[in-house]
Amino acid sequence: MAEMMKAVTIVDVGKAELREYPKPVPGKHEVLVHMKACALCTVDQRAFLGVTKNHLPSVQGHEGSGIVEAVGEDVHFIHVGDHVVLEREFCGVCHYCKENINQCTGRAERRKEFEAAWKPGELAKPIGGFESQMAQYLTIQENKLTVVDPAIPFERAAVTEPVSCVIHGVNRSRLATGEVAVIIGAGIMGLLHVQIAKLKGATVIMSEPDAARREKALAAGADFVVDPTAEDLKTFVEAHSYGRGGADVVFSTVPHSSLFEQGMGVLARAGRIVAYSSQHPDVPVSVSIGQIHSREIEIIGTMGSNREETYLATQLIARGYINTDLVIDHVLPAERCQEAFEKATTPGTYRVVMQME
Ligand SMILES: [Zn+2]
Ligand SMILES: [Zn+2]
Known part of the structure; x- marks a missing residue:
């Protein structure tokens, strides 16, 4: 039987729980990341509150950090034990990617494909993409990761994405x-x-x-x-x-x-x-x-960030130029995901970070 893992899943409007999924296995050029922390962005909060028209159930999260646990075939540059954050999804092929403009249309098309193929009861999008990081494990191509200084606590590395968006x-x-x-x-x-x-x-x-x-x-x-x-x-x-x-x-x-x-x-x-x-x-x-x-x-x-800005964000956090403690109000284990979402969606709260282990 396949090994299982847990992922924080928004199962209904206002309801989040840990659900079991098969633990992914890294394919060629992919690595297996053991996620350690994931912050609850406004996008995830809106999905929880039903403000945005997301399909449910959904595994959300794009502000995560983790550690590489295994590497697949033909992985040369990322190593087991590397601390990493995921880069935003870019197709690398469309006009905007080629011009290094942060408006990838390939990504938007893929999102539409997922939506068109979705059937009730299924996950809104597969675990493992940039936008579904609230899982214990995910697989990702090695060239879509940024290695971070292992001295940065995972909770702080998790706010790389918002920092990178502000830099952008x-x-x-x-x-x-x-x-x-x-x-x-x-x-x-x-x-x-x-x-x-x-x-x-x-x-x-x-x-x-x-x-x-x-x-x-x-x-x-x-x-x-x-x-x-x-x-x-x-x-x-x-x-x-x-x-x-x-x-x-x-x-x-x-x-x-x-x-x-x-x-x-x-x-x-x-x-x-x-x-x-x-x-x-x-x-x-x-x-x-x-x-x-x-x-x-x-x-x-302005929206999102690019690869250079993601990298710069990790560098600024590592050197203490960004005080992440000012913007993190609560750190909670993933088992308490319902409480984490409730806290995050309470007006006045700064970031809530979940520990994914
Ligand atoms: Zn975000
Ligand atoms: Zn593109």
Whole structure:
């Protein structure tokens, strides 16, 4: 009989449990990863809450870390015992992959294929892909892994993916040394933005109504914090932007498009605003094209990260440049997955990480 393993499975809306699956065996060019930790991203939380139209049951998780337990045939560069994180899925063949643009259409097509082939009762997607890491074991091609410093605890390595996504957005914004950045929202993504923007040498203003979260932003390195419900954000930013009359870059990290509009209003001339967060619901906002024209404003989208950014994230975490403890609220064993999801979906919680052993 095949060896079995467990995986955290969302079996119904609001219900997660450990289910048994056959332990995978690595094929040619594949390695077997014993997953050690996986964080519960907003994407997983939305699947649990039924906010997104996921098929269920589903094994979620794309913020994992683990250790290589075995290697298949023709694996040369990854070794048993390596500590690893998975890279985002890229086909490597489509136009966007060839141009090194983070918009792989091959991945999107594969996702559609899974959805079309799905039958009730089956897993929404096979265990082992980038987006189903909440398992004890998974197999993956050796060239889709990043080896991490074994000194990094698995819980910290698990937040590589969110750090890499923030690096991607900051790279797209072209934030430069000495510029003024406004970050809207001191949730996990906001706090990571503070840290990456400070590493870039920017002055950072955090706009956040919650006092405890503003304290966290200061601990993350923000230069100024402001409560936009108590003070006029535009006036505050103008007063703290060293003659620019506004921010060079605004990062909108919250899923409320009205706050994106507020962010547009605090930009300096030639300012850039980054739509970091996905929007649920995606309520359109009005923008003045005349202002975009005359003030030379740029609106920048960002999603996910690429291979270099994943690697950089692991390097920054390993060297202690990113304080991951600030963004991890709870670490729970996978047996307590229901509680982990409930905690993660409680408003105000930063990351919850599950130990997968
Ligand atoms: Zn994530
Ligand atoms: Zn592609």
